Amino acid sequence: MDLNKFLSELQSLSPEKQIEGLKALREAATPEQKQLLKHAAENTGNSWFKSALLEITNSGKHVSDIELSQPHGTGDVFDIEAVKSDAISDSIGQMLHELEPIIGSIRVFAEKDIVNFFQSKTCGELEKLNGVLETFESWRRVEQNQPSKEVNIYEEIVKEVDRISQKSQVGIHIDIPKDLVFVLPPSLLRIIISNALRNAVESSNQPTVREKQSIMITGNCNDKFMWFTIIDDGLGLQSKTEVLLKSRHTTKAGNRGLGLAIVDKAVRSMGGNWTLTNSKPYGAEFYFEIPVRE
Incomplete structure (x- = not known):
């Protein structure tokens, strides 16, 4: 041979x-x-x-x-899954390495060449493209073996809320102990919160004949696991979670369907579980729990 x-x-x-x-x-x-x-x-x-x-x-x-x-x-x-994860992570990393400077250059030239660039459709499309890159970066991270450490859950949630609240047409209310500390990979926690919160905001921003309530974020920790939930008052789910996880099925029309798959990978890599269901009377409820490390 x-x-x-x-x-x-x-x-x-x-x-x-x-x-x-x-x-x-x-x-x-x-x-x-x-x-x-x-x-x-x-x-x-x-x-x-x-x-x-x-x-x-x-x-x-x-x-x-x-x-x-x-x-x-x-x-x-x-360990087939570990080897496959390394391969996927390497491939995505190479793709991002090639694409990010190209997109950055396009934006620089567009800002110079287009009058009122920030109000233009080109700016909007570039923002969508950056969102796709962020999704792939999250995917790359969940495929890697992330280190764990003590994390203040409240502080991490506040960071993500501050980042996305300007895009929300409803209020976001946090009901989590400010001293809640838990051992887990902080980057995976941010990925889960970011995806779930973005879904809640986008759903709540959809027009309805009723006045929508604030997005609720709550959670705590017991002797077995840390739990966390985001409840919105938006349009709710059009399909069961197992259907939404499949390729080309998302919680909202026009999305690419990677968000839930990334959340699933992140939660399960920490030995946790999660659910996404319709809440009452309207909206959806995202819930996950992560077991306490021995």
Whole structure:
């Protein structure tokens, strides 16, 4: 087997196919091939692929040869989800690295060339594009292994409320102890709050014949978990949560459907659970809980 050719072909495949090939390679690699893999790992620029190759060099099993199209072995050698997350994170990071300066340049030129730029449709479209980049950055973060630390929940919520309140046509009321502290990854908490709060604001901003009430944010902590909820008085859900999580289904028409999937990944990565249901008499209720760490 030409190992260099195999690795080159492998890196051109999708993450799922790469994982299958790496599993097969781990089962098939000879001691001599493992030495070559160690050298290949040191020269690859892909962090998750490097880690996977180094893991193979430390494995004990080997057979005489391997075919890329027919991977051998059925054991769960790798943490498949962890490897897939690394691959997705690397891919999104590369995409953002390429797109952000281009979009920044477009905005600079547009501000110079367009009269009343900030009132123009071009400005609005660029804001939407920045929103898409923020969504992908959130997606990249939830795919990474985020460190945990003590976080003041109230302070983090206030930051997100201050950031989005100018876009809300209704008030946002916070009812959470100011000294509520919990151990979790702060970046994941911000992603969850930001997505849930943005959904509540966008839903509450939709026109209705009735006067809508404030968005309510409340939560606390007990000896088992920290819980948190956002309740709005908007239009409510048009479908069940499991339907909304599927591709091209969102809580609102025109959205891209990634927000809920990112929230789901963030909450579950902390061992928590969440729900999104219609509230009474109107609106929707987002709820999540994160277990206390031992």
